[in-house]
Amino acid sequence: MPTKPESEVMDRPAAEAAGTAARGFISVRNLKTYFEIRGSVLDRLTGRDAGTVKAVDDVSFELAQGEVLGLVGESGSGKSTLGRTLLGLAPATGGSATFQGREIVGMGERDLRALRAQMQMVFQDPHAALNPAMTIEQSVGHPLIIHKRAKGREEIRRHVAAALDRVGLSPPETYLDKYPNDLSGGQKQRAVIARAIVLDPVLLVADEPVSMLDMSVRSKILQLMIDLKDKLNLTYLYITHDLATAKFFCDRIAILYLGRIVEIGEASAIYEAPKHPYTRALLTAIPDPDPTRDIPRDLPRGEIPDAAKPPFGCAFHPRCPMAFAPCGWEIRDLRDLLEARWAGMAEEAHQAERALLGTIEAPDAPEPTSRLSAAPGATGEALLALLERIRNDDPAEPFWTGVKAMRAGDGCVEIDWHPPERPELLDLGAAHAACHLHNAELRARYGKAG
Amino acid sequence: MTEPVVSVRDLRVYYGTPRGPARAVDRVALDIAPGETLGVVGESGSGKSTLGRGILGLLPEGTGIAGEVLYQGRNLVGMSKEELRHMRGPELGLIFQEPMTRLNPLLRIQEHFEETLRQHHPKLDRDEIRRRALEALGRTGIPPTRYKQYPHEFSGGMRQRIMIALALVLKPKLLIADEPTTALDVIVEAQIIRLLADLKKTSGTAVMLITHNLGIVAEACDRVAVMYGGKIVEEGDARKVFANPVHPYTRELLRSTISLETKSLHTIPGAPPSLITPPPGCLFHPRCPDAMRVCALKAPIEQRLEDGRRVQCWRHGPAEAIPDGGTEPLEREEIAVANEA
Numbered sequence: 145m146p147t148k149p150e151s152e153v154m155d156r157p158a159a160e161a162a163g164t165a166a167r168g169f170i171s172v173r174n175l176k177t178y179f180e181i182r183g184s185v186l187d188r189l190t191g192r193d194a195g196t197v198k199a200v201d202d203v204s205f206e207l208a209q210g211e212v213l214g215l216v217g218e219s220g221s222g223k224s225t226l227g228r229t230l231l232g233l234a235p236a237t238g239g240s241a242t243f244q245g246r247e248i249v250g251m252g253e254r255d256l257r258a259l260r261a262q263m264q265m266v267f268q269d270p271h272a273a274l275n276p277a278m279t280i281e282q283s284v285g286h287p288l289i290i291h292k293r294a295k296g297r298e299e300i301r302r303h304v305a306a307a308l309d310r311v312g313l314s315p316p317e318t319y320l321d322k323y324p325n326d327l328s329g330g331q332k333q334r335a336v337i338a339r340a341i342v343l344d345p346v347l348l349v350a351d352e353p354v355s356m357l358d359m360s361v362r363s364k365i366l367q368l369m370i371d372l373k374d375k376l377n378l379t380y381l382y383i384t385h386d387l388a389t390a391k392f393f394c395d396r397i398a399i400l401y402l403g404r405i406v407e408i409g410e411a412s413a414i415y416e417a418p419k420h421p422y423t424r425a426l427l428t429a430i431p432d433p434d435p436t437r438d439i440p441r442d443l444p445r446g447e448i449p450d451a452a453k454p455p456f457g458c459a460f461h462p463r464c465p466m467a468f469a470p471c472g473w474e475i476r477d478l479r480d481l482l483e484a485r486w487a488g489m490a491e492e493a494h495q496a497e498r499a500l501l502g503t504i505e506a507p508d509a510p511e512p513t514s515r516l517s518a519a520p521g522a523t524g525e526a527l528l529a530l531l532e533r534i535r536n537d538d539p540a541e542p543f544w545t546g547v548k549a550m551r552a553g554d555g556c557v558e559i560d561w562h563p564p565e566r567p568e569l570l571d572l573g574a575a576h577a578a579c580h581l582h583n584a585e586l587r588a589r590y591g592k593a594g
Numbered sequence: 595m596t597e598p599v600v601s602v603r604d605l606r607v608y609y610g611t612p613r614g615p616a617r618a619v620d621r622v623a624l625d626i627a628p629g630e631t632l633g634v635v636g637e638s639g640s641g642k643s644t645l646g647r648g649i650l651g652l653l654p655e656g657t658g659i660a661g662e663v664l665y666q667g668r669n670l671v672g673m674s675k676e677e678l679r680h681m682r683g684p685e686l687g688l689i690f691q692e693p694m695t696r697l698n699p700l701l702r703i704q705e706h707f708e709e710t711l712r713q714h715h716p717k718l719d720r721d722e723i724r725r726r727a728l729e730a731l732g733r734t735g736i737p738p739t740r741y742k743q744y745p746h747e748f749s750g751g752m753r754q755r756i757m758i759a760l761a762l763v764l765k766p767k768l769l770i771a772d773e774p775t776t777a778l779d780v781i782v783e784a785q786i787i788r789l790l791a792d793l794k795k796t797s798g799t800a801v802m803l804i805t806h807n808l809g810i811v812a813e814a815c816d817r818v819a820v821m822y823g824g825k826i827v828e829e830g831d832a833r834k835v836f837a838n839p840v841h842p843y844t845r846e847l848l849r850s851t852i853s854l855e856t857k858s859l860h861t862i863p864g865a866p867p868s869l870i871t872p873p874p875g876c877l878f879h880p881r882c883p884d885a886m887r888v889c890a891l892k893a894p895i896e897q898r899l900e901d902g903r904r905v906q907c908w909r910h911g912p913a914e915a916i917p918d919g920g921t922e923p924l925e926r927e928e929i930a931v932a933n934e935a
Contacts, residue, residue, distance in 0.1 A: 389852050
C-alpha cells in the first residue's frame with residue numbers, strides 16, 4: 145500500500161500568484177493542451193494548416209492536499225481536457241504540471257501508469273463507465289489486477305468488498321455478482337466511485353459526477369464524496385458546469401472559458417462577489433426553485449464560440465454585456481450583430497439591408513482597420529449610412545465601443561478598431577479575474593464609467 | 595375556467611417487461627388550459643415522459659394504453675395512427691431533448707420547413723412557406739441568412755431554437771416539450787426557457803413542459819404536476835406548490851434540490867418504487883417521513899384543497915376513509931443502505 149504524505153499547510157496566497165510559487169500538492173504552470181484539427185487529405189498534401197484547438201491555454205493554479213478545487217465552465221471550456229491532462233490521459237502541449245513534486249508533462253506511459261494509482265477519475269455517465277459484461281466485483285477489482293495490488297480471488301474480493309462498503313453499497317456480498325444493468329443510476333455511480341478508491345488514491349478527478357443523476361440522488365452522491373474526502377484524506381478536482389453543487393463542495397473555484405481561467409479564488413468570494421461578467425452570468429442562469437424569482441433577463445447572448453477560431457482579445461467579449469473598447473471587437477462581431485438584427489426584422493426590410501452588404505471576410509489575426517465590402521452595385525456611402533443607422537437604433541450596443549472610426553471607401557466601408565487587449569488574471573484580493581473592467585488604466589483610457 | 599385544450603382522464607400506460615407489466619402511467623387526470631404552461635416534474639421512471647408521449651400517441655408498439663385524452667371533444671386514445679399523424683403538428687406539437695437527433699443532417703433548414711409545412715398544408719407555395727418559416731425562425735432568434743444551412747452548421751442551442759420554430763410554424767394549440775434543455779449548457783438553457791416563456795405570451799400556445807428540474811418549472815410554469823411512480827401526487831399553481839408543498843414527496847424533492855440557496859444537503863432515503871411490483875398503499879410510504887399506518891394499507895384518495903390544488907396523500911384526508919388507528923405513525927424496518935439511491 146502506498147503511504148500517504150501527511151497533509152501539510154500550504155502557503156496558498158503565495159502559490160496562487162503566477163511565477164515563483166511554493167511547491168504544491170499539485171502545481172500547474174502555464175499548462176497548454178492543443179489539438180490539431182485534421183483537415184482533408186488535400187490539406188495535408190498541400191501542407192495547409194487546418195487549425196489548432198487550444199483546449200487548455202496557459203492555465204496555472206495550485207492545489208493543496210485535502211483541498212477541493214472546482215473547475216467550472218460550459219461545454220467547450222476545456223475543463224474536462226484539463227482534468228485529463230493532469231492524469232496524463234491527454235498529452236500536454238506545453239507548460240508544467242507537477243503532482244507531489246513530480247512533473248507529469250512529458251512523463252512516459254510506464255511512469256504515468258504507476259502514478260495513476262494515486263490519481264483516479266470519476267466519470268460523468270455511470271451507465272457508460274462500467275463495462276456491462278463485467279460484474280461489479282470484476283469492474284471494481286480491475287484496477288487491483290492492473291496495478292498488481294492484490295493476488296488471488298480471495299484478496300481481490302476482500303479489497304473490493306471493503307471499497308463497496310465504503311461507498312454505501314452494503315452489504316457488499318449482494319453487489320459483487322451483480323451486473324451494472326441490475327443497479328440504479330445512483331448505485332452505478334457508487335460502484336464507479338468504489339473503483340476509483342479501491343487503490344487508495346490521494347487525488348480524485350471527478351468529471352461531472354452528479355450531472356446525469358436525478359435530483360434526489362445528486363445530494364446522496366455529493367454527500368458520499370464529502371464523507372470519503374474526510375475519511376480517506378482525499379484531494380479533489382471537481383469538474384462541473386453547475387455552480388450550485390460546486391458551491392457546496394469546493395474550497396476554491398476556477399472558472400474556465402474557452403481554455404483559459406477567467407476567474408479563480410476562494411469559493412466564498414466567487415459566490416458573494418463574482419468579479420468576472422462570465423461568472424456572474426453562470427450564477428444568474430442557474431434555475432432556482434424559489435417561487436419568488438423570475439426568469440433571468442440579463443443573460444449573455446449567443447453560445448460558447450468556435451475554439452478553433454477564438455474571438456480576439458477577451459474570448460467572452462462577444463457575449464459580454466459589460467464589454468468595452470479594448471475587449472477585442474472585430475468584423476465577426478458585426479456579422480453577429482447584423483444577424484441578430486435581421487432575425488427580428490420583416491423580410492423586405494431585411495432584404496433591403498442585406499442587398500447593400502458584400503461578403504464578410506474574417507481575418508485570422510487582429511487588424512487595425514477592416515474593409516467591409518459593399519455588394520456589387522452598392523456604394524460605400526450607402527453601406528456607411530446603413531451602419532450609422534444601425535448604430536443609432538441601438539447606441540448602447542457594446543460593439544460600437546470598439547469602433548474607433550468608420551468611413552466610406554471605394555465600394556467598401558473602412559472600420560478602424562481600438563486595439564484588442566488580452567486580459568490577464570489580475571489580483572483582486574479574494575480572487576483573481578481576467579477582465580478589463582478591473583484594469584483601471586484601460587478604464588481610464590477609454591472612459592469606461594462604473 | 596375556459597375550455598381546456600386537452601383533458602386527460604384516467605390515463606393508464608403499461609409497458610410489457612420480462613418480469614411483468616410495468617405501470618408507467620397510472621390513472622392520471624389533468625387539464626391544460628389555452629395559453630398556459632404546465633410543468634410536469636418527476637425523477638427518472640416517474641412516468642412524465644410516458645405521459646407526454648401517451649398524449650401524443652407516440653408510445654412504442656405493444657404498449658398498453660387506456661383512458662381518455664380528450665382534444666376538441668375527441669378521444670385520442672384508440673384513434674387510428676393515420677388520424678393521429680394528422681393531428682400531430684398543426685394541433686399537437688412536440689419538442690424533444692436531443693435536437694441533433696431530430697433534425698435530418700442531410701436536409702437544409704429550408705427543406706425541414708418545406709417538408710413540415712407541405713405535410714399539413716399541401717397547397718402552400720414556396721414563397722408562402724419561406725415567409726412562414728422565416729417568421730417562425732425570427733421569433734426564435736434564428737436569422738434569415740441561415741435558412742439554407744445544414745443542421746451541423748448550428749450550435750446546440752440554435753438547433754433547439756430551430757426545433758421550436760419547426761413546431762411553432764404549424765401553430766399548434768398545445769406544445770409538449772420533453773426535457774428541451776437537458777442537453778444544453780446552463781446559460782443556453784436559461785435562454786431557451788426565456789424564449790419558451792416569451793413565445794407563450796405572444797402565441798397563446800399551451801405548453802406542457804416535462805422536466806426533472808424544479809428550478810425550470812418554478813421559473814417558467816403557471817402550474818405544476820408532480821409525478822411519482824406513474825401518478826400525479828400533487829398538482830396546482832406553481833408558485834403555491836413551491837412556496838408551500840402539501841405532498842411530502844414534493845417537499846422532500848424540493849429540499850433535496852441543490853440550488854445556490856441550499857444551506858445543507860438533504861436526501862430522501864430509499865429509492866423510487868418498482869413499477870412492476872409497487873408497494874401497497876401509497877407508493878411513497880416506504881420513504882415518507884410523515885407516513886401513517888393507513889399509508890401502507892390503502893392507496894390515498896385524491897383530495898382538492900381550498901386553493902384549487904389536488905393532492906394524493908392521507909395527511910389531507912378524507913378522514914372518514916381512514917380506518918381506526920390509521921393515523922398512528924408507521925413503524926417500519928430500517929431502510930437498508932443497500933437500497934439507497
